[in-house]
Amino acid sequence: MTVNIALNRTIDNSYDVEIAPLSKIHFDTKVIVVTNPKVSGFHLKYLLENISANELYIVTVPDGEEFKNFSTVENILENLFNHRLDRKSLLIAFGGGVIGDMTGFTASIYQRGIDFIQIPTTLLSQVDASVGGKTGINNKYGKNLVGAFYQPKKVLIDSHFLSTLGEREYSAGIAEIVKMAVTFDKDFFEYLENNDLKKTEVIEYAIKRSVEIKADVVARDEKENGIRAALNYGHTFAHVIEKESGYGTFLHGEAVSIGMVMANELSVKLGLMSDNEALKIEKLLDTYNLPINYDVKSVNIFYDAFFLDKKSSNGKISFILAKGIGDVEIKSDIADEDIKSVLTIFRS
Numbered sequence: 044m045t046v047n048i049a050l051n052r053t054i055d056n057s058y059d060v061e062i063a064p065l066s067k068i069h070f071d072t073k074v075i076v077v078t079n080p081k082v083s084g085f086h087l088k089y090l091l092e093n094i095s096a097n098e099l100y101i102v103t104v105p106d107g108e109e110f111k112n113f114s115t116v117e118n119i120l121e122n123l124f125n126h127r128l129d130r131k132s133l134l135i136a137f138g139g140g141v142i143g144d145m146t147g148f149t150a151s152i153y154q155r156g157i158d159f160i161q162i163p164t165t166l167l168s169q170v171d172a173s174v175g176g177k178t179g180i181n182n183k184y185g186k187n188l189v190g191a192f193y194q195p196k197k198v199l200i201d202s203h204f205l206s207t208l209g210e211r212e213y214s215a216g217i218a219e220i221v222k223m224a225v226t227f228d229k230d231f232f233e234y235l236e237n238n239d240l241k242k243t244e245v246i247e248y249a250i251k252r253s254v255e256i257k258a259d260v261v262a263r264d265e266k267e268n269g270i271r272a273a274l275n276y277g278h279t280f281a282h283v284i285e286k287e288s289g290y291g292t293f294l295h296g297e298a299v300s301i302g303m304v305m306a307n308e309l310s311v312k313l314g315l316m317s318d319n320e321a322l323k324i325e326k327l328l329d330t331y332n333l334p335i336n337y338d339v340k341s342v343n344i345f346y347d348a349f350f351l352d353k354k355s356s357n358g359k360i361s362f363i364l365a366k367g368i369g370d371v372e373i374k375s376d377i378a379d380e381d382i383k384s385v386l387t388i389f390r391s
């Protein structure tokens with residue numbers, strides 16, 4: 044006997060990303076804002092000038108990737124229970140990608156899921172992490188290995204927050220902007236070459252274009268069964284670099300910068316990209332002091348580390364390779380010798 048559970052219905056999870064100065068909003072429910080001391084020190088006053096709710100509480104968690112774990116999620120959950128949030132209540136993630144990933148994950152599990160809104164405050168989270176519904180935390184087995192696809196109800200992006208961001212953090216966000224342009228939009232890449240991302244109107248346009256590109260990719264492939272993986276361009280190399288150099292040595296965006304340069308060498312080797320195109324990308328990254336060199340101490344150790352990444356499956360690693368500038372290809376049949384010969388270029 045078979046009983047069919049008929050769940051074949053379409054649920055519309057669409058939402059808006061508003062890129063504009065925050066405007067006054069009142070939420071007719073209980074709200075908890077999750078943030079950290081650094082972000083709240085700089086910007087909580089401004090947030091509270093704009094946001095109100097029937098009841099509003101602030102939960103502050105320690106700052107740093109090392110706190111993106113179960114124990115902080117439990118701490119947030121404890122606060123939700125203590126303040127008696129119900130299924131109509133709302134969480135607001137107010138911070139960078141760490142706060143966004145962790146708050147989104149907590150929202151996905153509290154009473155089987157309550158609404159949340161992203162108010163990203165770093166450039167990286169404004170152009171990438173806050174959009175697309177990947178939420179998660181780290182554990183001893185690795186980064187982002189526990190999580191859920193859980194979309195926010197809204198994303199509010201205000202470039203005002205970027206004024207307090209350190210220079211390295213700002214550039215780390217630029218690396219992700221370059222990633223979007225190289226993989227999906229040649230005209231946008233040319234715009235980046237010809238405009239200064241330190242200017243407000245330029246960064247606002249770059250945020251908007253990056254969000255549009257990501258939104259389009261996520262709409263086509265929400266759960267990363269295909270094209271969404273292209274957003275991991277540079278990341279296969281970057282994950283090894285982050286791990287090998289010790290987390291915290293490079294910011295994630297900095298490791299992605301080196302990773303894109305390495306991936307481009309592979310593209311050049313396979314005839315997918317010209318030397319000139321690879322140089323243009325390096326030059327753009329270098330303009331914002333992003334690292335473009337790395338010392339691969341042992342080609343074999345670096346190569347073996349690819350297989351520990353969660354993107355490898357059945358002993359095959361997928362490489363996301365730019366095809367010229369503005370197009371992308373996902374390849375999982377590259378010969379070991381080609382990969383190793385590219386790694387050799389990065390030996391000092």
Ligand SMILES: NC(=O)c1ccc[n+]([C@@H]2O[C@H](COP(=O)([O-])OP(=O)(O)OC[C@H]3O[C@@H](n4cnc5c(N)ncnc54)[C@H](O)[C@@H]3O)[C@@H](O)[C@H]2O)c1
Binds near residue numbers: 139175178206
């Ligand atoms: N969900 C996704 O799709 C996705 C995509 C990319 C990255 N991520 C995740 O995002 C995280 C990285 O995000 P991040 O780079 O924003 O790091 P982060 O959240 O750690 O923020 C970096 C630092 O900047 C501080 N900060 C935040 N806003 C600030 C402001 N306005 N002024 C001054 N300082 C500020 C933070 O307190 C922190 O010290 C990683 O955990 C990564 O896994 C997720």
